[in-house]
Amino acid sequence: MSALAWTEGGTRLFLDALSRIGDERFAAPTSLPGWTTAHLVAHVHFNAQALRRLVSWAVTGIENRMYASAEQRTAEIEEGASWAPAQLRDVVAGSASALAEDLTALSDRAWDAEVVTAQGRTIPASQIPWLRAREVMVHAVDLGAGLTFADLPADFTAELLADVVRKRAAAGEGPALAAWLTGRSVTPPALGPWL
The missing domain is CATH 1.20.120.450 (dinb family like domain)
Incomplete structure (x- = not known):
């Protein structure tokens, strides 16, 4: 879409x-x-x-x-x-x-x-x-x-996730987020202000 x-x-x-x-x-x-x-x-x-x-x-x-x-x-x-x-x-x-x-x-x-x-x-x-x-x-x-978020179109949600990860990575939050998203950390990272 x-x-x-x-x-x-x-x-x-x-x-x-x-x-x-x-x-x-x-x-x-x-x-x-x-x-x-x-x-x-x-x-x-x-x-x-x-x-x-x-x-x-x-x-x-x-x-x-x-x-x-x-x-x-x-x-x-x-x-x-x-x-x-x-x-x-x-x-x-x-x-x-x-x-x-x-x-x-x-x-x-x-x-x-x-x-x-x-x-x-x-x-x-x-x-x-x-x-x-x-x-x-x-x-x-x-x-x-x-x-x-489950009510939103799946293709939109996938694009949103990619966009948010890019923004978080640019803000220096990428390593901790990557560790959590790949199952290498059981604790979600502390993230900056809401988007």
């Missing part, structure tokens, strides 16, 4: 899981340290908006970063977390739909255009759907609405 298909499927999973959560859950903590459900939903909304900026950059050639700064990203999420559940439900569905339309309209030239992620990596715009697929699939599980 393609990253674009994973994005579409993951968006459906996320929005369906969100529809099963009552408004009272928006103030409840999630498994993500310091984040309530409202923070999580706000993050998914603002992530779509940030990726739309990258799509705009790919189309126009005019630099348009995901976020002006890490502080801007944090401030957006905090602001969004204060919104009423109905507003959060509306904006997260709307921004997901707008991003999907933007991606569908990309030309071959735009898919090849280089943009820069929030972490400072230069990537072709063709990787934007993967960035979004990760967000919506993983956060669909994080919503705590009954989905687990």
Whole structure:
């Protein structure tokens, strides 16, 4: 399956899981340290908006970063977390739909255009759907609405694992992770902050 298909499927999973959560859950903590459900939903909304900026950059050639700064990203999420559940439900569905339309309209030239992620990596715009697929699939599980990683497409999960191992290895966590994953250590390694 393609990253674009994973994005579409993951968006459906996320929005369906969100529809099963009552408004009272928006103030409840999630498994993500310091984040309530409202923070999580706000993050998914603002992530779509940030990726739309990258799509705009790919189309126009005019630099348009995901976020002006890490502080801007944090401030957006905090602001969004204060919104009423109905507003959060509306904006997260709307921004997901707008991003999907933007991606569908990309030309071959735009898919090849280089943009820069929030972490400072230069990537072709063709990787934007993967960035979004990760967000919506993983956060669909994080919503705590009954989905687990076993409910995600197997090919997506395999790609996610490869991506996470690359990131962990780049952060210096590769040897301990390799020892555990290959059965050479019975104790899982202590890993850095959640992704």
